[in-house]
Amino acid sequence: MGFVGPNGAGKTTTLRILAGIFPPSGGRASLGGVDLVRDPVGAKRRLGFVPDTPELFAHLTVAEHLELAGRLHGVEDRDARAERLLRELEIDDRRDHLPDSLSRGMRQKVAIAWAFLHAPDVLLLDEPLSGLDPIGIRTAKAAIRARADAGSAVIISSHQLELVEAMCDSILIIARGRALARAPIRELKDRVREDATLEDVFFQVTGGAGPESAPSEPPSELPSDPDAP
């Protein structure tokens, strides 16, 4: 699912709540049916999270990052999985490098590998492709798609609407902390007009570009989300 909204809409905050970093100020937050407040550890076992501009441990090599991820999640065959992931994301030649010697794109790939290693049920990806070169974007997109095909629930937050359109089946649009629309992308586009792009849908739903101009209520002709935060 794509997760989009204007700057300041609350996307990163929402993802941080779902990642158990921020406490929800109201309502419920759960992952795979497990309540994040009542059983945070149980909920996080199902989670893989890639934050925006992820930071890595400065004194841990790439391979050690994945070793740590495997240990934290109790993955038995972590070495084999790490090896596969390093090859899949094309960073196997950097396994013994420290983050300082990696480019931004490489660090992003390590963060993605960290989130994928334990094959989580839920993947929260905040701008997962930022900093990647075209080859890296293709590689990462394929890797994300593969996880979704394998049954993981994937939520991608991004400002790149083309990317969201290409990768996601459905979309959630928020503004000012409120869900404005949640539906399959095709359905939303059809409701706007026959040849509409996701960008057209976005502007139609949010009513403009900035958080100030976003409507406080979802447009009536578009499907809204009653369970949204």
Added chain:
Amino acid sequence: MSRAGALGFLVRRRLANRLRSAREKLRRPKYLIGAILVGLYFGMMVFARIASELVRVPRLATGAPPAVGGTAGAALAAVSPAEAPAAVSSTGPLLALALELGFPVALFLLALWAWAPVGSGPRIHPLGFEKADAHLLFPAPLARWSLLAYRMAAIQIPLLLSSFLFGFVVRRGGTLASVAGFQVFLNVLWLHRVSAALAHGVPSEAALWRRALAWAPGVLLAAGFAALVMTANLDPTALAGADPVAEVRRASESGLMPWVLLPFSAIAQTVAARDGPILGHGSAFLVALAILGMHIVWLVAVRTPFQETCLTSAELRDEVRSAIRKGRFRPGFLKNRGRPVRTRPFGLAPRGTATMAFAWKAILAGGRTWTPGYLVLALIGAGVSGRVVGALDLGVPPWFVPILVGVVAAMIPANLLLSPSREGIGTIDTMALLRPLPVRGHSVVGGIVLGETAVGLVWLTLIAAFGVGWGAALLPPGELGRLAAIVAASLVPAAAVMLLATSLRASIVLLLPTVGRVEIGPEAIGSNFLAMIVRSLGLSVLGGPVAVAALAGGVLVGVIAGMPAGWIGAGAAATLVLLLESVGLVLLGGRFYDRFDITAERL
């Protein structure tokens, strides 16, 4: 268990890789020589310690733990080892009292400050989690207890280094007991700050019992403070009498004070431990460890928004670090960040030639501290220092020294400590932006030097204007013209002082650019140690003539005040040296810039 193992793996591998990086750094001569120097220094200290043990002369009480007064002190003393020396000081009753009472009181006030429900200070440090911890570990299936244990384990080695530093270097002749004492002390201090910070993070909409539990330690501290104030039994007559120290001691041993200060006294005792085995000060250690345990239990039990506070703190810390490095950190930085920049008076903006543009940039940067509040502080500083120095008999008119010293004293802190202190480094830090501009190096460096000097002069003019205003109000009419002449003449030493300050800073940046870099780690201690020595030598060469010029400028002012006319030549010569050096500095710095010897990467 597997997660504890994972976090152990993280701590272990981080340490191992840090050591590996340090080893690789030692291949560079700068670090190697520095490490050898530091090794020799510490080796000599240890050798001196062993030698002193071999020829040990029995000492009385130089390292004895400070006594805790009253019944509480007796309670602690009752379980202390019998061989612990008594608290007798050969350094005088005042110092002894300061050790016994001052440290616990200072700790108490610090604790009270950290728990005060105002201010943002403690927010910067909860747990010292880095962004990487927040991004990678917080979403992992780890309980709060595991995260806390991980951070505690991770900081023990840095704390141990600090403890050794305090135990062996600051308190020369200290033993392992002293080091262990500092280790406990620093852990308690650290956890206390974390607890206070997390209490600040409790949301107002949280349940009442949660808020009450979170703030309970703070309430206890406040109650203790109230008890201290209400039961303080100081006799003003005795305080003004022959032995005020005895009166303070008597008051400290009566009422509730010994009980309120008991935990703080115990912590103080662990730090004061110097002689005897590690647990020689058993009762104090036990109390201190109990306090440590209470902090841990509190942190685990109170359901404050732990991760959110820590992530926010990590982000704030990054901002502060970045601001310090760029010379943009000011008092109230956290409070004022994000606010729009104040409108500049008279539409000031960088304009003119490149040199003048950079000079303007420095002036405008300095303007960020030109606030009414600081001006008041500067004037108070001027008045106080002027009064103090003016009381001395220096053979000049009585109103001359107060005004001169006051003006210069008010100017120095404004420029050296607050205003554009690292603006020059900040400019060089933006080399990536400057490089593509068609600007020669001497324009950039000249602008830095000119700008920083000009900022000082602007400040001085402001203060001088106030000085003249005061003088007009206070002096007889006939003296006013003389006063104005002297204030104007004081611009000469002021400019010299500013050029001196600029010269010192610029020489550090231009000649030893790597000195400005903040490096952390044992391997960097040696390198920084070496850099300090080299820098001192460099400054003595570079700064010498400037210092002479500054002194001569001061003498020049004295000439106007009626000193021998022969000093005018000396002042002029010194000023010439100063100008030549400034020009040389600008040209030298410009060459470095043009030859790419100064880069943002090197800084």
